[in-house]
Amino acid sequence: xxxxxxxxxxxxxxxxxxxxxxxxxxxxxxxxxxxxxxxxxxxxxxxxxxxxxxxxxxxxxxxxxxxxxxxxxxxxxxxxxxxxxxxxxxxxxxxxxxxxxxxxxxxxxxxxxxxxxxxxxxxxxxxxxxxxxxxxxxxxxxxxxxxxxxxxxxxxxxxxxxxxxxxxxxxxxxxxxxxxxxxxxxxxxxxxxxxxxxxxxxxxxxxxxxxxxxxxxxxxxxxxxxxxxxxxxxxxxxxxxxxxxxxxxxxxxxxxxxxxxxxx
Amino acid sequence: xxxxxxxxxxxxxxxxxxxxxxxxxxxxxxxxxxxxxxxxxxxxxxxxxxxxxxxxxxxxxxxxxxxxxxxxxxxxxxxxxxxxxxxxxxxxxxxxxxxxxxxxxxxxxxxxxxxxxxxxxxxxxxxxxxxxxxxxxxxxxxxxxxxxxxxxxxxxxxxxxxxxxxxxxxxxxxxxxxxxxxxxxxxxxxxxxxxxxxxxx
Numbered sequence: 001x002x003x004x005x006x007x008x009x010x011x012x013x014x015x016x017x018x019x020x021x022x023x024x025x026x027x028x029x030x031x032x033x034x035x036x037x038x039x040x041x042x043x044x045x046x047x048x049x050x051x052x053x054x055x056x057x058x059x060x061x062x063x064x065x066x067x068x069x070x071x072x073x074x075x076x077x078x079x080x081x082x083x084x085x086x087x088x089x090x091x092x093x094x095x096x097x098x099x100x101x102x103x104x105x106x107x108x109x110x111x112x113x114x115x116x117x118x119x120x121x122x123x124x125x126x127x128x129x130x131x132x133x134x135x136x137x138x139x140x141x142x143x144x145x146x147x148x149x150x151x152x153x154x155x156x157x158x159x160x161x162x163x164x165x166x167x168x169x170x171x172x173x174x175x176x177x178x179x180x181x182x183x184x185x186x187x188x189x190x191x192x193x194x195x196x197x198x199x200x201x202x203x204x205x206x207x208x209x210x211x212x213x214x215x216x217x218x219x220x221x222x223x224x225x226x227x228x229x230x231x232x233x234x235x236x237x238x239x240x241x242x243x244x245x246x247x248x249x250x251x252x253x254x255x256x257x258x259x260x261x262x263x264x
Numbered sequence: 265x266x267x268x269x270x271x272x273x274x275x276x277x278x279x280x281x282x283x284x285x286x287x288x289x290x291x292x293x294x295x296x297x298x299x300x301x302x303x304x305x306x307x308x309x310x311x312x313x314x315x316x317x318x319x320x321x322x323x324x325x326x327x328x329x330x331x332x333x334x335x336x337x338x339x340x341x342x343x344x345x346x347x348x349x350x351x352x353x354x355x356x357x358x359x360x361x362x363x364x365x366x367x368x369x370x371x372x373x374x375x376x377x378x379x380x381x382x383x384x385x386x387x388x389x390x391x392x393x394x395x396x397x398x399x400x401x402x403x404x405x406x407x408x409x410x411x412x413x414x415x416x417x418x419x420x421x422x423x424x425x426x427x428x429x430x431x432x433x434x435x436x437x438x439x440x441x442x443x444x445x446x447x448x449x450x451x452x453x454x455x456x457x458x459x460x461x462x463x464x465x
Contacts, residue, residue, distance in 0.1 A: 071326055
């Protein structure tokens with residue numbers, strides 16, 4: 001292991017190189033999905049990798065280009081063919097009546113087996129369609145999150161507590177839409193009958209109560225589309241532990257807090 | 265008889281990828297002419313064998329053909345995208361086979377131009393001059409690293425070894441290797457930023 005605790009930013013060069021373990025890659029990609037800063041860092045290292053590659057050109061074999069053209073041509077043909085992927089062969093499509101008769105007898109013998117097979121394949125196909133639909137839903141949600149945090153007006157406040165493996169909360173604030181996304185990691189689930197609560201800090205006066213939430217066993221949570229009350233000029237954010245259901249005023253000291261850049 | 269418009273010599277990579285996304289093979293051919301050499305070098309160094317490198321380059325351009333509609337210029341240059349695809353394909357190939365066989369073969373080391381960033385192309389066309397300049401600045405940036413950092417770049421970038429494989433190869437603690445690779449790549453990033461920022465335009 002590393003001598004000092006690694007931050008996600010430390011993993012950027014290794015990620016761009018493909019040098020991380022599968023576990024590190026999964027953790028990094030979870031953070032990457034919601035961090036414009038990490039996305040910029042990764043892109044920069046990919047540009048660097050490209051420059052290193054460009055400075056190291058070698059002439060590929062002359063016939064390689066023709067092989068690529070052949071492969072692209074085949075892929076286009078396959079895409080246009082109505083029997084694509086079904087293993088159909090044009091030369092075997094026509095049958096004489098005699099062969100058809102023999103074939104019919106054989107078909108009758110195996111029809112029961114075939115129908116069972118078809119049923120089983122249909123079930124498997126339905127399951128796959130279900131998986132694809134779930135995946136598409138997940139992708140749509142991720143894309144919506146990404147779009148939300150990539151808005152040019154977004155202000156990011158990162159709140160980190162001290163310690164070896166500190167809880168971290170990222171608050172993405174869109175002043176134009178007056179909405180907030182909060183993402184936490186390393187934050188263990190709240191104790192029984194307790195919850196976490198987000199507070200909007202005013203420049204003066206008491207904090208405004210907002211979203212209550214809890215984290216997954218992994219310490220991760222993501223809450224989107226939290227609205228800032230109209231007419232309130234907020235200067236920052238804080239998190240406290242509160243009784244289930246939340247409180248109108250904080251009942252514990254905030255364990256994480258951070259301020260918007262312009263109001264520090 | 266009307267002839268189809270010829271692409272301009274200065275057509276951008278983004279424009280080429282847009283045409284690829286619409287199924288224009290001539291645009292893919294132009295991208296191949298521009299970047300096959302770089303991708304072939306990446307694949308050859310990582311995969312070690314010519315035939316594997318050729319397969320990786322073919323797979324990479326075939327993937328670019330399929331995925332061009334998903335390319336987003338706002339997220340970086342076309343060559344950064346192609347390089348990422350190519351490295352991924354090459355790493356997938358060697359990791360699926362088991363790295364050790366490749367390390368033993370290590371055909372790339374036998375190449376006459378094996379020193380990274382120090383190729384043998386002579387000056388000629390504008391492209392050659394540009395390539396010479398690129399090799400020079402990369403070679404200078406590599407030489408500015410400490411020898412252990414340079415070795416880390418050699419193993420991590422050019423040979424495609426993971427952190428743990430490098431630690432095993434060098435017999436050094438994993439944490440030391442990770443820090444060394446990170447610092448080396450960050451130094452290269454800082455010194456080469458003006459050059460790769462240009463390619464991203």
